[in-house]
Amino acid sequence: MREIIFDTETTGLESKSDRVIEIGGIELINHFPTGRTLHLYISPEDRKVHPDALAVHGITDDFLKDKPKFAEVVDQIRDFFEGARWVAHNATFDMGFINAEFARLGIEPVAADLVTDTLSLARRKNPMGPNSLDALCRRYGIDNSHRTKHGALLDSELLAEVYIEMIGGRQTALGFGSAAKQEAVIIEDDVPFEPLQRPRALAPRLDTETVAAHGKLVLGMGDKAIWNRYQN
Numbered sequence: 001m002r003e004i005i006f007d008t009e010t011t012g013l014e015s016k017s018d019r020v021i022e023i024g025g026i027e028l029i030n031h032f033p034t035g036r037t038l039h040l041y042i043s044p045e046d047r048k049v050h051p052d053a054l055a056v057h058g059i060t061d062d063f064l065k066d067k068p069k070f071a072e073v074v075d076q077i078r079d080f081f082e083g084a085r086w087v088a089h090n091a092t093f094d095m096g097f098i099n100a101e102f103a104r105l106g107i108e109p110v111a112a113d114l115v116t117d118t119l120s121l122a123r124r125k126n127p128m129g130p131n132s133l134d135a136l137c138r139r140y141g142i143d144n145s146h147r148t149k150h151g152a153l154l155d156s157e158l159l160a161e162v163y164i165e166m167i168g169g170r171q172t173a174l175g176f177g178s179a180a181k182q183e184a185v186i187i188e189d190d191v192p193f194e195p196l197q198r199p200r201a202l203a204p205r206l207d208t209e210t211v212a213a214h215g216k217l218v219l220g221m222g223d224k225a226i227w228n229r230y231q232n
Contacts, residue, residue, distance in 0.1 A: 002084040003028040005163060007155040008094045009057040012050035015096040019044035021059055024153030026160045033160055038080045039153040043067040057150045070101045086110055089133055089159050091117035118163055140165040
């Protein structure tokens with residue numbers, strides 16, 4: 001299964017009038033990060049960054065002046081997400097903006113059944129909260145000390161680690177940071193396997209009174225006691 005863990009930054013909160021100015025994405029295959037990423041800054045054209053949004057992500061109007069318009073990068077975005085599930089934290093917000101950008105270009109919206117909301121998943125697993133990205137990083141022991149402001153790629157990287165933990169932990173994916181360098185461990189079916197034998201039996205952990213009480217219980221059960229099968 002292919003999934004893209006993604007995040008957006010925007011000029012404000014209103015998807016009908018505000019614009020996407022940054023998108024970041026991390027590719028997972030079978031919940032394993034492949035090292036393939038997407039990161040784009042996008043011109044909001046004539047829309048200015050709201051001061052409240054600027055305080056969150058720090059992306060200025062001046063920085064965005066020479067960035068491509070959404071129409072110029074939409075094919076790159078769609079190619080990256082092709083055939084994958086869209087996974088975001090508070091996905092309603094991000095998908096609202098993505099679908100609004102698509103609508104401006106006459107592109108069909110992303111179907112709701114292709115979207116996974118990690119905030120909803122976190123609320124089911126941790127109904128007492130809090131379930132912000134920062135809170136989830138703390139809960140799962142993920143270092144987010146370098147997250148001084150929101151950023152689409154950085155937040156996607158953190159969310160990928162959080163998501164892996166929420167769906168089963170690092171045994172599901174063998175770690176995130178060195179994903180591009182890791183190799184899968186393959187166990188061949190035809191490799192002979194011989195179990196190791198203990199050099200000596202384990203010492204009993206039960207005291208003599210407990211052993212005696214158990215023996216009395218088994219004796220009272222008669223021949224039907226299942227433990228009789230394992231008597232020497």
